[in-house]
Amino acid sequence: MTVFEADWLCPVSSPPIPNGRLVVENGRIGGDPTSEAHNRVSFPGCAIIPGFVNSHAHLELTILRGFLEDLPFATWIPRLTRAKYQQLTPEDMRVSARLGAIEMIRAGVTCVAEVMDLGPGWQAMQEFDLQGVAYQEVFGPAESQSVEALAGLQQKIDTYRPNETETRRIGVSPHAPYTVSSKLFGAVNEYSLSATLPMTTHIAESKEEGLLVRHGSGPFAERLRERGIPFAAAGCSPIAYLDRFGLVRPEMLLVHAVDLEDTDFDILRQRGPSVAHCPKSNAKLAHGISPIPEIRGTGIRLGLGTDSVASNNVVDMFEEMRAAIFQQRGRTQRLEALDAKAAFRMATLGGAECLGLSRHLGSLDPGKRADFVVVDLSDPAVQPVYDPIDAMVYSASRHNVRATYIGGREMKTDAEEIVRECAVIARKLRS
Ligand SMILES: [Zn+2]
Incomplete structure (x- = not known):
């Protein structure tokens, strides 16, 4: 003792x-x-x-810190995708995720909602003993891709699940409305229900996404059309669109939730999902300010996330708490819109609630993990x-x-070698 x-x-x-x-x-x-x-x-x-609970991150994208500065979102996404699939090797992605894990631990993050495409985030969480949920992403904007995409997702999940623990879990993440067809959203939802997997998705993040969902227009619609992929305008908000397929439910962690309509608050209140608020990422990408006091008013669970360092640069939950408060006070001109105690709770216990782990972590109560x-x-x-x-x-x-x-053990991290390896990868990316 x-x-x-x-x-x-x-x-x-x-x-x-x-x-x-x-x-x-x-x-x-x-x-x-x-x-x-x-x-x-x-x-x-x-x-x-x-320990801080970072409610939205992408460890594997750490190597892209500073790589996509000041690009418009509809260009930012494909540039990121190209780097990930065409320029970086699986070993590069492993190095990237390890750098991210070291950064988290040094910043006092002990639990993370990791959203990963290629899998090294899960490995890094295990290596550095980070608790939380690793959500495997799935993509497929064309309806014809959905069977194959779902099969690929299930295969990955099956390989990860044997290493799950009570507080380090696996989940699924249909990426976003502009990369996932309505058919695939529905199929992933069914799968997550039958396999009891928690779920997360990027939703109501940008005005480009809103244009696509509401009107079938804008840069994302153009890109889909160029690829010969039809997208039927849903004529509703992104949250209402997700709700059509049953995805807005207690096991769902909605990320961003910036572009909300009045009726969306009723959906949130009735369905009881969680929301991961990423104030700095939303601001840096010029996406706007999520209406946090209004979301809090619905009584749903709320956490704070940094998002990847490709859209934030600095993993610092203190900064994230400050940004959350300042943005809401600036937006509403009301001091009580968000205060220090509420932000501190979002960064710890609130995040644990979002991940379904608050029985085990998120506060310093007897019986909980010593994180x-x-x-x-x-x-x-x-x-x-x-x-x-x-x-x-x-x-x-x-x-x-x-x-x-x-878990009661002081985490010592040595970053020297990993920093050297990252510099080599960054040189390759730049060339
Ligand atoms: Zn994200």
Whole structure:
């Protein structure tokens, strides 16, 4: 048994405790802190918080940080796809995912909703002991592709599932309306129900996607037409479109949810999915601001995600919390639109709820996994501290993460070799 002490213990499920102690036994929180036979680890000037839950990421795309800067979305997507399939090897993708995992751990992320195409994200999660859900993507904009696409998806899922644990799970991800036919959406939904697999999808992200779904027009429609793929305008919002095929349900994690109509809030309220909010990615790609207070008003579960570093660059959940608050206050001119406590919850327990893992992680409660982070508040840039949550949300950054523990074990990462390997791959991509 080990007792971890810090100036503040922030369980999330209850208010911060000054001079708090976290008792850890066999990788879990709990045990008698008054018992004599234990190790004591002190972190003066620090706060102990639950490990961050990053509710939307693409570890395998880490190598594309800085590669697609300032491209319009309808060009950004095919450029990314070309790099992934034509320029990068499977080994490159493995290196990319490993770099991403190291970055996450150093930033205090212990649980991730990884959306992967080629599979190295799942391997990296296992290697670095990241908890969460790895969602296997599936693509197929033409109806004629759906049987083959589904078979390919099932085959991949079958190879991953033997390595699942209680808190490291596999899921499925039909990519987005402009890359997945309505037939394939329906087929994946049926499969996820029969195989009890959680699901996630990029939805209501951009105005280009909205034009395609509502009117069958815009750059995505043009690209599909060029490829001889018909797309029938649905005449409704992207969320309503998904709902037609039964995909908006409690096991679904909707990512982005920027382009919402008033009637979409009723759908969210009635169906009870989760939403992963990616404020910085949405802003960087000029997609807009997701109406978070309105979504919160429906009572559904909400998490915070960085998205890939191809559209964010910086995996820093402190920054993400700040961006979420500032955007909502800027958009609504209402202080109460989102506050530090709510953002902190979204970045931890809220994310765990989105992934169906909140029984096991996301807060520092007895019986949960000892996945926690030590944040150094003694940094002059963070001092003085009146309230630890306010200080972390408004003043701290990933550079203040002093230690990351997963299952009670401190994670030490060595990035030297991986950084060298990434530089070689980046040279190849540039040429
Ligand atoms: Zn994404």
